[in-house]
Amino acid sequence: MPTPRTTWPLALLLSSGLALAQTTTSPAPATATPVSAPAAAPATPSQTTAPKPVTRVSAATSKTVSALSIGISKAVKGQLLSCPKSLKVSTQAVCLYAKSAASSVRPAVRGVVGAQALGDWKTSGQASSLLVQEGGNLAAYVLLSTLSPQETLIVIDAAQARTTTAKPASPAGVVKGQPYLLDKDLVGVVNVINLGAGKYRMNAPGQAALTITVGSKLAQRGAGTVDLPMTPLTDGTNLIFPVANLRALGCTVTDSANGITIACGSDSIGVKPIVF
Structure with missing residues (x-):
């Protein structure tokens, strides 16, 4: 099934929040993340219907990213989609769309991450990032970008010390x-x-x-x-x-x-x- 195209204002993410998380990630090609059977995405955020929770992610993701993606998608009723090509994320990244304000997504994500969080949310402009550890080592990050007052793009990607x-x-x-x-x-x-x-x-x-x-x-x-x-x-x-x-x-x-x-x-x- 072809990956649906989205027309969300990604300039918000690129101008305000991507650098917040990239300092901890390893270099990666700017390619979209392969996804498994995504649900149909709306043409525009304003026409969005309630997305269904994701129950699985691509086999290309790391164990930590996969577990986070499943837990977060259930917590925020997120919809799986291809990461925008303009984002410099790794091939392990998972992107979710949530029809919820970032202010309500942050505590839901924090609840899923729990004791794995390294510090607390760091916010810059329209974006927030949270580092995640596995076994005492930096393993992943979660990046939130506000698309509209009631819409949030969630990026979960692997990170390296x-x-x-x-x-x-x-x-x-x-x-x-x-x-x-x-x-x-x-x-x-x-x-x-x-x-x-x-x-x-x-x-x-x-x-x-x-x-x-x-x-x-x-x-x-x-x-x-x-x-x-x-x-x-x-x-x-x-x-x-x-x-x-x-x-x-x-x-x-x-x-x-x-x-x-x-x-x-x-x-x-x-x-x-x-x-x-």
Whole structure:
């Protein structure tokens, strides 16, 4: 049966919310997700009739995405459809249409995810995203986009813990055997701003900004100073930040199968540190 075409205002999703979730996903071709026997979709959202709950999804999806999709579709009475080609989602992604406001979809989805949620909803413009873990590791995300006051597009896709793709040259002052992170590894939990001259401002949720200096254990917070356990370094391009210093930012670190999980306030990410 051919996949029905939709004419929903996808520009809302592309302009406001897609970047919110893409920082945790692995690169994937911009292809529509294969679906199994979708119900007929309406020509326009305003003509939508009550969709039937989805009871199965494509075999191409991951176990976590499949389980989430089935649970969420039942909770929100979602209708399965092909993910728009303009979305940069993986081939494992599942897209659902719900004739409900996003404000009512969010708690329903949160109830399905339960203890698997990594933090809480992050909202930007017309979109919201929620990270999902499996066995202590980042496994998937759920993205909601408001199509109209009473219509929501739900995207469920696989995600991967970000890993360092290239190990930088060992900088002067590095402590052998100790784990380090690049500044880009902290995106999602710590906002890092390069101030120039070897100085960086680091801000974690619920904490006052910390200004660090490469080569010095002494950092500044407001009018006071903070002694860091280890010295921040650089390879000339990247900030190389010791994992041990994360507690000075109010963050906690726990081991996971693929590296570590960093939690700062209600935000958390999975990452593999660098060990020189």
